[in-house]
Amino acid sequence: MKVKLPQWAVLVIALVVGILIQVAIQLELLNAYLALILTYMCIMIVSSLGLSIIYGFTGQFSLGHAAFMGLGAYAGAVFTHYVGSGDGVVAPWAFLLALIVGGVFAALVGYLAGLPILRLSSDYLGIATLGLGIIVRVTLENSDKIIPITAGARGMTGIDAPPLIFLWAFAILLLAVIVARNLRFSSVGRACFSIREDETAANLMGIDVVRYKTIAFVLGCFYAGVAGVLYAHTYVFLHPMSFDFLKSFDPLLIVVLGGLGSLSGTVLAGAGWVAVLEGLRMLLSGDLARFLEWRYVIYPVVLIIMMLLRPQGIFGTREFAFLTPREVEAPEPALADGVVTDGAHS
């Protein structure tokens, strides 16, 4: 990145690209399958950015991310079911509200669950969130006893789709990146990074560890919830098994591969991960189709090799220039300074 574009220019270019893709989808230059993959890519990145805030920024190892996505998805789908006209299309205002409802619901559950379990450290937190994920799945499977339209373990159908779903997902992705980037270089972000680096030291510096851990966890869950609402209205079918804890490993893999704490890494790894998984599906057609199931053998192996050879991920904590504020050229020293000054007033 030698040529430094102004940051608003990067945003404009991204928006134009998004609109062009949506136009191509409308004109059927891109087929429905490709459109679905591109939408899924955005959803996956939004969800992974949420985990990046929880685990990458703050170092809270969560294995329950898919559960929060599921909670958001179901909340959003139930919401549009009740406010929608039922003719197969969701009005934009209703969808916007659904996104907020889903995100807030996931964040609320994240807050309530986080109150007790965020006290746990490293691997115990992982196991507790994994358990939480299973509890959420079991609850979703039994949810039809309270809300019949979720249909519990049979899976929820009849969800209406909003028009231009790709553009929605893309716009939310941009928003998610901007919010996460602003968070990263704010005092809250620096506090989170200091907790990640050394919780005890951060505490001694006067950082309210519990508060920042909760903020990061709740915001990450909000991201997951919003991604879930997008998922629900893209695939118009929900099943509790789609949010099983095995699915929580997908965003984990993306965050770890991209680099813990790197937004650029998370975005690229998320896009690359979906592209490779789906691309292989296209490449390995016909006779080669029997190698398709090898995809899921290889990706955990990639994860292991990554841990053995480059545990900090592809990007480490580096960012693209356009995701870094002007005055902060190199993130590392700025972080170190920030922690100290931050601690003084919080």
Next chain:
Amino acid sequence: MTYWLQQLLNGIALGFVYALIALGYTMVYGIVRLINFAHGDVFMVGAFVSLFVLRAIGSLTVTGAPWADGLILFLITVVASMVVCAALNVVIERLAYKPLRNAPRIAALITAIGVSLSIEFFTSLRFLFGPDFVRYPTPLPSTSWTIAGLQVSAIQVLIAGVAIVLLLGLNYVVRYTKMGKAMRATAFDRDTARLMGIDVDLTISFTFGLGAALAGAAGVLYATSYPQLYTFMGIVPGLKAFTAAVMGGIGSIPGAFVGALIMGVAEVAAKATYSTMADGVAFLILIVVLLVKPSGIFGEAAVEKV
């Protein structure tokens, strides 16, 4: 009343299976501070190994009496599974965990998750175990007796018998052999143990092998009582056994045993009252234990060093 006593009995039988898995978790955690996620998959491999052994020599007749033959076959499959699983876990430890022994704990944990997923997906390939449910041909006749109104099946008696023998064997190994002493020393303080001339790498490998052998036996016992195998079957029992180990106090062998019995009984009780929520109950217990007494029943409260 009889109904609940019956459930208690079934719960204890399940608890014995969990105990065998939980011991592997607790020993490995005790010695390298790693939650070996792949342990549940080793358990799954154990069940499948016994399936293949049965397919190969299932029609074996030694004595002619179906009971005696079934028992012999059963014991052969237990031993075969134990050997294969021990070898598998030692290989996993050498390849994946040993290079990360001094890395941050989360790096090792992520590696363990990677190992777990790769075993699951690799074994679901068609030329291996396949992605479908497989029926398990139990070699034992389904006899059961009624004692004081309670139904006791031959399989339950056998599960309890095999589990008790293995647990006593483990107790002997850990307490009275040289290797057991080395294990305890390494778990207590790895660096000092090395300075005292203990081959730490060998001891850690041995611990992984020993734990996996128990998991392999548990796989056979589990398959005998729930005769349906598939490659993801190890995850949930594995997590429940881990929960049991945490409940009993991770690192503690009697703790894992007691925790597993409680876990088995709690699960069966939950199934008897509200079956679809049973899996959730187990993990609710986990979260409550982690919050209320993270050191477990038999564990010592660890002081966090700064």
